[in-house]
Amino acid sequence: MKVFKFGGASVKDANGVKNVCGIISSTPENLVVVVSAMGKTTNAFERILNAYLDDKQEILQAEVKALKKYHEEIISNLFENPAQPLFEMEATFEGLLYFLSINTKRDYDFCYDQVVSVGELISTKIVASYLATQNVNAEWIDVRTILRTDSTYRDANVDFDKSAELFKNQIDFSKTQVYLTQGFIGANHKGFSTTLGREGSDYTAAIIANLLNGESVTIWKDVPGVLNADPRIFNETVHLPSVSYKQAIELAFFGAQIIHPKTIKPLQNKGIPLYVKSFVEPSAVGTEVAASISKIDAVPVYILKQQQVLISVEPKDYSFALEDSWIKLFTIMQKHRLKTNLVQNSAISISICVDGNNHYLNDALEEMMNSFRVKYNENLSLLTIQNYNEQILENYSCNKEVLLMQKSRRTARILYK
Numbered sequence: 139m140k141v142f143k144f145g146g147a148s149v150k151d152a153n154g155v156k157n158v159c160g161i162i163s164s165t166p167e168n169l170v171v172v173v174s175a176m177g178k179t180t181n182a183f184e185r186i187l188n189a190y191l192d193d194k195q196e197i198l199q200a201e202v203k204a205l206k207k208y209h210e211e212i213i214s215n216l217f218e219n220p221a222q223p224l225f226e227m228e229a230t231f232e233g234l235l236y237f238l239s240i241n242t243k244r245d246y247d248f249c250y251d252q253v254v255s256v257g258e259l260i261s262t263k264i265v266a267s268y269l270a271t272q273n274v275n276a277e278w279i280d281v282r283t284i285l286r287t288d289s290t291y292r293d294a295n296v297d298f299d300k301s302a303e304l305f306k307n308q309i310d311f312s313k314t315q316v317y318l319t320q321g322f323i324g325a326n327h328k329g330f331s332t333t334l335g336r337e338g339s340d341y342t343a344a345i346i347a348n349l350l351n352g353e354s355v356t357i358w359k360d361v362p363g364v365l366n367a368d369p370r371i372f373n374e375t376v377h378l379p380s381v382s383y384k385q386a387i388e389l390a391f392f393g394a395q396i397i398h399p400k401t402i403k404p405l406q407n408k409g410i411p412l413y414v415k416s417f418v419e420p421s422a423v424g425t426e427v428a429a430s431i432s433k434i435d436a437v438p439v440y441i442l443k444q445q446q447v448l449i450s451v452e453p454k455d456y457s458f459a460l461e462d463s464w465i466k467l468f469t470i471m472q473k474h475r476l477k478t479n480l481v482q483n484s485a486i487s488i489s490i491c492v493d494g495n496n497h498y499l500n501d502a503l504e505e506m507m508n509s510f511r512v513k514y515n516e517n518l519s520l521l522t523i524q525n526y527n528e529q530i531l532e533n534y535s536c537n538k539e540v541l542l543m544q545k546s547r548r549t550a551r552i553l554y555k
Contacts, residue, residue: 139311140165141355143172143321143343148358148417149261150177152215155268161358161420163274168311170346171276172321173265174339175257176212179205183254190238191249198238206231209260216268223267230260246497247291248330251323255282255331258320258339266318276316282325284308285345287332293475294324294332302349309350319346340398344412348404355410356424357397358417363425364389364396367440378439379423382431386412392522392549393443393479402427439524443479445494446518448541448553449503452487452511464488466509474502479520480551482542489542491520491553515541518553526550 142162149155162171175183182205189198206227213223234256241249259280266278284304287294301324309317321339324332334341340357347355364386365375381389383406390399396414405412406429415424453463467488471478475498480491492499494516506512518541523530531550535543538554545551 139168139170139350139352141170141172141343141347141350141352143339143355143357144174144417145339145357145359146174146177146179146261147360149173149265152212154417155212155216155265157417158265158358159269159272159274161417162269162276162316163272167353169316170309170350170352171265171316171318172339172343172346173258173262173318174321176209176261176264179208179257179261180254180336182208183257184250187246187250187253190253191244191246202231202235209264213264216264217271223264226263226267227260230256230263245291251291251294251331251333255320255323255333258323262318262320269316269318274316275314276318277314279308279317279319281319281321281323281342282329282331284319285324285342287324287326287334289326289328289330289332292333293335294326296324296334296345298345298349301345305346305349335398335400337398338400340401341404344401344404344410347410348408351408352410354413355405356413356415358415358420359396360416360418361396361414362416362419362422363414364394364427366437368442371442372440376437378425378437380431381425381427383427383429386427388524388549389439389441392441392524392551393520394441397427436525438526438530441522441524443493443520443522446479446491446520446553447494447499448489448491448515448518449506450487450489450513451506454509454511463510467506470502470505474498474505476502480542480544480553482544491518491542494518515555518555521552521554523550523552524548 144158148158182201186198186201189201209227213220217223237252262278266276269276286297286300321342322333326332343355362377364378364381366378367375369375383402386397387402390397409429411426411428413424413426416422451467476492476496478490478492482489503512521534525548535552540552540554542553
């Protein structure tokens with residue numbers, strides 16, 4: 139059994155859906171296929187959520203109308219008789235609107251998971267309907283019925299034991315060769331939708347492979363595998379044919395969007411290899427990520443994270459060396475889900491780089507200011523360079539206002555305006 143994961147870019151239009159279904163139908167092995175929401179649908183559902191919480195009904199209705207139209211166009215270009223897929227899509231939206239009309243819990247994280255998860259449900263229903271027209275024996279499964287999590291909305295923790303039991307009760311390859319399900323989402327014991335963190339579909343694929351002892355996981359992207367840099371930002375990128383688990387974890391931590399940070403651990407636990415391949419060129423070799431790969435390529439690797447905020451904190455009484463101050467600061471960060479991308483401290487201050495698009499950033503800053511002197515810089519960029527040399531550092535730091543630079547033996551990090 140293999141697990142395939144297709145992201146939003148692979149199913150952003152009718153031709154993309156046809157291509158994905160072609161890859162699935164040409165694969166002879168048993169498959170579990172994980173599919174993300176189509177295109178930029180998740181961003182659109184986030185706008186719907188914000189309009190709902192801000193009581194902006196006109197914006198909400200306009201966003202829903204635009205999303206319906208987007209999916210209707212894909213459906214009309216896929217099916218000679220689109221009545222059933224259109225009905226299922228409309229019914230899913232009606233379910234969302236009904237939830238919004240009766241919901242009384244205005245907690246952002248809870249509402250986020252109930253709203254944004256709809257994108258995956260619609261996407262997979264459309265793909266499943268098209269597979270049926272191509273005579274592919276594929277069964278659609280609502281992953282929320284088999285992937286059990288806790289109630290940490292927007293960053294849920296998976297109950298592996300309970301999920302393993304549920305998966306084994308529903309997945310039977312003697313009956314069906316292909317199972318199609320959603321990435322990114324699960325459900326708690328009350329049946330409410332949860333999500334595994336932004337871009338969490340890779341993690342879903344790894345979880346499924348772990349629970350079902352899969353042979354491998356393949357993540358299908360719009361690039362020919364893992365590259366040493368994002369080709370949309372950097373020129374003359376280099377393809378990496380193989381990457382170790384360790385290097386993949388490092389790349390994910392530093393912000394490389396090729397693999398979700400949580401993806402590797404479930405695979406490493408059972409020695410399951412991961413392949414990153416191109417849905418544009420399915421026959422291309424791609425990149426293998428596995429435990430057996432020990433040699434790390436010396437090619438420089440560039441990872442750029444934008445929309446960063448540097449928060450500099452000092453205690454009001456200059457007692458920062460006391461452990462209580464550290465504990466208090468990081469407790470505030472944990473409470474507001476600020477994940478550190480870079481940390482540097484002195485005797486009486488600490489500077490922390492975090493993502494600027496965190497919904498709770500302003501609340502966190504306000505709470506910090508109650509106990510500390512706080513300064514912060516917004517709209518920064520954080521460049522991580524593995525396998526650097528001094529010439530590379532000079533090239534990428536010149537003509538920039540560098541706020542902070544860190545270097546280790548193999549990795550350099552530059553935070554700049």
